[in-house]
Amino acid sequence: MVLKVALIGSGAIGSRVAELLDAGAAPGAELTGVVPRGDTRTGFSFEAALELADVVVECAGVAAVEEFGPRLIAAGKDLLVTSIGALCDASLRKALLEDGPGRTFLTTGALGGLDAITAAGAGGTISRITVESRKLPAALIQPWMDGQTRADLLSATHAVELLRGGPSELIRAFPKSTNVVSALALAAGNWDVVQAVLIADPAAKQTSHHVRAETSLGTFDIRVSNEASPGNPASSALVPHAVVRGLKTLANASGSFI
Ligand SMILES: NC(=O)C1=CN([C@@H]2O[C@H](COP(=O)(O)OP(=O)(O)OC[C@H]3O[C@@H](n4cnc5c(N)ncnc54)[C@H](OP(=O)(O)O)[C@@H]3O)[C@@H](O)[C@H]2O)C=CC1
Ligand SMILES: O=C([O-])CC(=O)C(=O)O
Known part of the structure; x- marks a missing residue:
């Protein structure tokens, strides 16, 4: 049986996922359509995705998870989320992870090592996870920043610490750049x-994430230095391939690491 896939979002990640699916990169999965933003009276639409797709991939941002996620799950569809920071919201998290009948999957995205952290969280205890993410200043400009803050950031000649905190604080301020922090909390099964x-x-030539997880089953030190996506310097080029x-695993798990 073919796994029918719909996408929400056709930016840097979504358009690459579409290309890869069309090129047969996930045997057993095929692209059914891409939900455009706004007026969907012509062509593919969210309603068409609800009717035709087995799994809908969100690669559109935190707000799109809030807008579309609960309806998909309530309709019994599966959802694959890239904007994982949306799950900082406890009621949305419940709707997506617990209410069913659809299932919510989370991409490993820009990170490695979530498998080990998930296993350690289930089989042991996790005392602390830290993550240091570095990106080029231009990729971190936000709509809420005033002109002076933007100018200072763009002309910085040394590394600048922008924010320190937990998953919710990071995703509120940098919603397109800190989904990995929420991914770590979900892997740990602990938001604190x-x-x-x-x-x-x-000086960052690549986007890097340095994760250190201290658990009763071991200490994991994970560093990824990702090329930036050609379409969006804020997103790692790895993400569409992780999606x-x-x-591919959902469609045909044989031979996959799961
Ligand atoms: N888990 C992880 O490791 C990572 C997660 N991400 C997440 O993935 C998201 C997408 O990244 P990326 O592709 O680089 O971002 P882009 O900005 O390149 O693309 C996002 C696309 O989604 C579209 N879009 C937004 N809202 C809607 C909507 N309601 N309906 C249909 N389309 C919509 C945008 O349209 P428009 O141009 O009109 O706004 C745009 O085309 C990020 O915002 C981030 O939340 C990113 C990197 C890593
Ligand atoms: O792509 C990355 O390296 C990470 C990212 O933007 C996110 O976590 O939202």
Whole structure:
């Protein structure tokens, strides 16, 4: 049986996922349509995705998870989320993870090591997870920043610490750049053990995430240095490939790491 996939969002991640699916990168999965933003009276629509897709991939942002996620799950569809920070909201988290009948999957996205953290959280205890993320300053400019803050950031000649805190604080201020922090909390099964720091680094050649997880089953030190997505310097180029890997597993798990 073919796994029918719909996408919400066709930016840097979504458009690459569509290309990869069309090129047959996930045997057993095929692209049914992409939900456009706004007026959907012509062509594919969210209603068409509800009717035709087995799994809907969100690669549109935190607000899109809030807007579409609960309806998909209530309709019995599966949802694959990239904007994982949306799950900082406890009531949305319940709707997506507990209420069913649809299932919510979370992409590993820009990170590695979530499998080990999930296993350690289930089989042991996690005392602390820290993550330091570094990106180029231009990728971290936000709509709420005033002109002076933007100018200072863009002209910085040294690394600048932008924010330190837990998943909710980070996602509120940098919703397109700190989903990995929420991913770590979900992997740990604990929203209180993760502390993050976001750094704008003019010398950053790649986007990096340095995770350190202290658990009763071991200490995991995980560093990823990702190329930026060609379409969006704020997103790692790895993310669409992580999404497609997940779809491939859903469609045909044989031989997959799960
Ligand atoms: N889990 C992880 O490791 C990572 C997660 N992410 C998440 O993935 C998201 C997407 O990243 P990326 O592709 O680089 O971002 P882009 O900005 O390149 O693309 C987002 C696309 O989604 C569209 N969109 C937004 N809202 C809607 C909607 N309601 N309906 C239909 N389309 C919509 C946008 O349209 P428009 O241009 O009109 O706004 C845009 O085309 C990020 O916002 C972030 O939350 C990103 C990187 C890593
Ligand atoms: O792509 C990345 O490296 C991380 C990112 O933007 C996010 O977590 O939202």
